[in-house]
Amino acid sequence: xxxxxxxxxxxxxxxxxxxxxxxxxxxxxxxxxxxxxxxxxxxxxxxxxxxxxxxxxxxxxxxxxxxxxxxxxxxxxxxxxxxxxxxxxxxxxxxxxxxxxxxxxxxxxxxxxxxxxxxxxxxxxxxxxxxxxxxxxxxxxxxxxxxxxxxxxxxxxxxxxxxxxxxxxxxxxxxxxxxxxxxxxxxxxxxxxxxxxxxxxxxxxxxxxxxxxxxxxxxxxxxxxxxxxxxxxxxxxxxxxxxxxxxxxxxxxxxxxxxxxxxxxxxxxxxxxxxxxxxxxxxxxxxxxxxxxxxxxxxxxxxxxxxxxxxxxxxxxxxxxxxxxxxxxxxxxxxxxxxxxxxxxxxxxxxxxxxxxxxxxxxxxxxxxxxxxxxxxxxxxxxxxxxxxxxxxxxxxxxxxxxxx
Amino acid sequence: xxxxxxxxxxxxxxxxxxxxxxxxxxxxxxxxxxxxxxxxxxxxxxxxxxxxxxxxxxxxxxxxxxxxxxxxxxxxxxxxxxxxxxxxxxxxxxxxxxxxxxxxxxxxxxxxxxxxxxxxxxxxxxxxxxxxxxxxxxxxxxxxxxxxxxxxxxxxxxxxxxxxxxxxxxxxxxxxxxxxxxxxxxxxxxxxxxxxxxxxxxxxxxxxxxxxxxxxxxxxxxxxxxxxxxxxxxxxxxxxxxxxxxxxxxxxxxxxxxxxxxxxxxxxxxxxxxxxxxxxxxxxxxxxxxxxxxxxxxxxxxxxxxxxxxxxxxxxxxxxxxxxxxxxxxxxxxxxxxxxxxxxxxxxxxxxxxxxxxxxxxxxxxxxxxxxxxxxxxxxxxxxxxxxxxxxxxxxxxxxxxxxx
Numbered sequence: 001x002x003x004x005x006x007x008x009x010x011x012x013x014x015x016x017x018x019x020x021x022x023x024x025x026x027x028x029x030x031x032x033x034x035x036x037x038x039x040x041x042x043x044x045x046x047x048x049x050x051x052x053x054x055x056x057x058x059x060x061x062x063x064x065x066x067x068x069x070x071x072x073x074x075x076x077x078x079x080x081x082x083x084x085x086x087x088x089x090x091x092x093x094x095x096x097x098x099x100x101x102x103x104x105x106x107x108x109x110x111x112x113x114x115x116x117x118x119x120x121x122x123x124x125x126x127x128x129x130x131x132x133x134x135x136x137x138x139x140x141x142x143x144x145x146x147x148x149x150x151x152x153x154x155x156x157x158x159x160x161x162x163x164x165x166x167x168x169x170x171x172x173x174x175x176x177x178x179x180x181x182x183x184x185x186x187x188x189x190x191x192x193x194x195x196x197x198x199x200x201x202x203x204x205x206x207x208x209x210x211x212x213x214x215x216x217x218x219x220x221x222x223x224x225x226x227x228x229x230x231x232x233x234x235x236x237x238x239x240x241x242x243x244x245x246x247x248x249x250x251x252x253x254x255x256x257x258x259x260x261x262x263x264x265x266x267x268x269x270x271x272x273x274x275x276x277x278x279x280x281x282x283x284x285x286x287x288x289x290x291x292x293x294x295x296x297x298x299x300x301x302x303x304x305x306x307x308x309x310x311x312x313x314x315x316x317x318x319x320x321x322x323x324x325x326x327x328x329x330x331x332x333x334x335x336x337x338x339x340x341x342x343x344x345x346x347x348x349x350x351x352x353x354x355x356x357x358x359x360x361x362x363x364x365x366x367x368x369x370x371x372x373x374x375x376x377x378x379x380x381x382x383x384x385x386x387x388x389x390x391x392x393x394x395x396x397x398x399x400x401x402x403x404x405x
Numbered sequence: 406x407x408x409x410x411x412x413x414x415x416x417x418x419x420x421x422x423x424x425x426x427x428x429x430x431x432x433x434x435x436x437x438x439x440x441x442x443x444x445x446x447x448x449x450x451x452x453x454x455x456x457x458x459x460x461x462x463x464x465x466x467x468x469x470x471x472x473x474x475x476x477x478x479x480x481x482x483x484x485x486x487x488x489x490x491x492x493x494x495x496x497x498x499x500x501x502x503x504x505x506x507x508x509x510x511x512x513x514x515x516x517x518x519x520x521x522x523x524x525x526x527x528x529x530x531x532x533x534x535x536x537x538x539x540x541x542x543x544x545x546x547x548x549x550x551x552x553x554x555x556x557x558x559x560x561x562x563x564x565x566x567x568x569x570x571x572x573x574x575x576x577x578x579x580x581x582x583x584x585x586x587x588x589x590x591x592x593x594x595x596x597x598x599x600x601x602x603x604x605x606x607x608x609x610x611x612x613x614x615x616x617x618x619x620x621x622x623x624x625x626x627x628x629x630x631x632x633x634x635x636x637x638x639x640x641x642x643x644x645x646x647x648x649x650x651x652x653x654x655x656x657x658x659x660x661x662x663x664x665x666x667x668x669x670x671x672x673x674x675x676x677x678x679x680x681x682x683x684x685x686x687x688x689x690x691x692x693x694x695x696x697x698x699x700x701x702x703x704x705x706x707x708x709x710x711x712x713x714x715x716x717x718x719x720x721x722x723x724x725x726x727x728x729x730x731x732x733x734x735x736x737x738x739x740x741x742x743x744x745x746x747x748x749x750x751x752x753x754x755x756x757x758x759x760x761x762x763x764x765x766x767x768x769x770x771x772x773x774x775x776x777x778x779x780x781x782x783x784x785x786x787x788x789x790x791x792x793x794x795x796x797x798x799x800x801x802x803x804x805x806x807x808x809x810x
Binding site for chain 2: 063070092
């Protein structure tokens with residue numbers, strides 16, 4: 001039996017029109033001979049009474065807010081949003097003539113840790129899903145949820161329904177996991193910045209993670225990590241079109257790239273609104289600084305440590321808090337707000353010499369200063385002033401000839 | 406540990422004001438030294454997005470209605486209404502400083518048959534509830550629901566949350582089950598009809614069943630039956646007052662009744678809008694008539710069979726359908742629409758001679774014709790013309806001196 005898992009997010013679930021578009025994708029998969037497992041999010045429009053936000057607002061009344069919310073019960077409440085979506089999907093598909101079975105996360109066999117609000121999937125017991133598929137049913141699974149060993153409902157937190165979808169894909173040995181969203185695929189750069197940005201036919205798991213982290217928020221890295229571990233391909237696709245989208249695999253074959261030019265960089269991503277904080281001084285206690293930030297739940301990026309200097313970035317909104325805590329430890333820091341991270345992402349840059357050189361050249365010839373840089377095997381990040389972010393993205397897109405197929 | 410189960414219906418859950426009133430009752434029970442198990446219904450106002458009706462309307466869209474609704478999934482959907490109520494109750498009680506634990510029906514150990522939409526409770530596994538109570542927590546249980554052996558969510562149908570409450574009361578050996586509602590107790594008759602109708606301090610299980618069936622819809626007979634089997638007292642009380650309400654037990658002690666007059670009749674109930682159907686003829690096939698009605702899901706009342714006549718009542722709205730089906734079997738029937746059932750309810754009438762005589766006298770002296778009558782050990786029913794219903798209720802209330810304590 002060849003299996004596909006298809007995940008539809010909140011905007012795909014919210015209106016009759018978007019749901020009809022979703023059903024056509026499900027029906028196409030059936031016609032193509034797949035057994036189909038559908039994962040749905042809660043109805044995603046703000047103000048919709050069954051959206052997660054609306055459910056949570058029930059716990060924010062003046063009567064309720066005098067005590068911290070119990071996380072176990074918050075999960076019970078939130079899980080209803082996806083259950084409602086699953087039942088609506090199932091009934092509407094039934095009305096279109098299909099055999100269907102709606103399931104909660106727990107019924108779909110998703111066993112998690114008891115970390116309410118941010119539970120980890122420990123196991124997927126696929127018996128019920130296999131039975132449904134063997135019976136010729138389309139399984140509609142409420143995303144974003146599972147249950148712990150005690151039978152308490154949990155939610156998956158970060159990555160939500162994406163994680164449900166890839167976890168099921170791995171457990172069921174699905175041929176592919178379709179993540180339906182409101183973009184038609186992964187672009188070489190943000191088309192609002194780069195006119196000739198182009199949709200990519202394929203990217204690697206690592207590439208999409210770095211792109212997603214950098215602002216192209218189409219799929220959560222946690223979900224990608226699961227798919228990567230199980231080596232199940234993901235397709236990022238649009239609910240509202242038949243575009244095949246972007247295929248995400250271990251090693252993207254760049255067959256479409258006919259240029260003789262190297263394929264070191266796949267896309268350019270960016271994140272605005274970060275602040276650079278620099279602490280200088282002889283014998284600086286860098287570990288005490290990192291400990292302090294961790295204690296206050298401030299996550300750092302772009303960390304650079306030298307004997308006389310510690311530099312890092314935080315979101316603009318946290319800069320004041322960070323500086324305040326540093327001053328309490330006796331550190332004087334220098335802050336530069338309104339910076340932007342620009343990154344060149346490419347699994348193909350491993351071992352290719354001169355990628356950094358080309359980035360530096362491209363930015364310098366556009367008059368853009370690099371405030372700081374960092375790199376991994378698959379991504380090079382530079383920090384620039386926010387006012388130069390768009391120029392930097394365009395310069396790098398051009399330098400790596402990403403508009404050319 | 407002395408335990409009380411307190412059930413709050415839809416109107417008690419719906420507004421901050423009514424919920425505050427509910428919390429005061431829960432707190433009073435704690436102060437009185439009880440371990441408290443609370444059972445809640447879904448928010449009960451029409452138009453409230455989390456009311457059962459609103460949830461069900463999601464399955465009635467033009468997209469969904471082309472196929473019959475799947476009962477298993479309808480139960481999944483409906484159960485969310487009570488879960489949402491339970492979480493809101495729990496959080497608001499926590500904000501008032503209490504230790505609380507919200508539970509789904511399944512988590513509270515309610516194991517049911519798989520008759521979706523109308524499941525029977527097979528067992529209550531009280532471990533989780535006992536643990537919560539031992540930990541000093543108020544347990545807040547989502548009413549109207551359970552789960553079957555497969556872990557599928559079920560709803561209890563008729564009797565709903567009342568049944569949850571009495572089933573838990575029996576399983577936990579509760580001292581009493583409080584059914585909070587919008588009336589302050591059981592009255593001797595409808596006060597809109599009888600000016601001097603009086604609230605009863607005590608009634609028996611059988612009496613309240615017959616009164617409830619007859620229109621005083623404060624608690625479902627199915628729930629009462631469970632309490633009766635387990636011999637757990639019920640108190641019917643108002644959420645919005647401190648009135649002790651009406652205590653419902655096996656054998657009501659009529660200590661409050663100081664009159665030397667007999668205590669044969671406790672209350673007068675009534676049901677308007679029934680139609681009397683009479684089929685006459687030699688060698689009439691009464692069993693074929695009953696079979697026919699059962700096939701068409703028409704439930705009959707006031708059945709009277711003689712060799713040449715079959716008479717019964719149906720709700721007015723079903724009279725045409727019943728006559729149509731009878732004519733198809735070749736029976737000509739006579740219909741009298743707009744009748745009313747009036748009943749004298751009293752566990753004390755068993756073995757008391759002359760009760761029927763007094764009813765006939767009272768109605769005759771008020772110029773009211775009895776169209777038909779029926780009786781059980783604890784209730785005498787008479788069928789009268791609807792225009793004389795109120796007069797009949799008043800005449801019987803007077804005849805049995807029910808206004809006198």
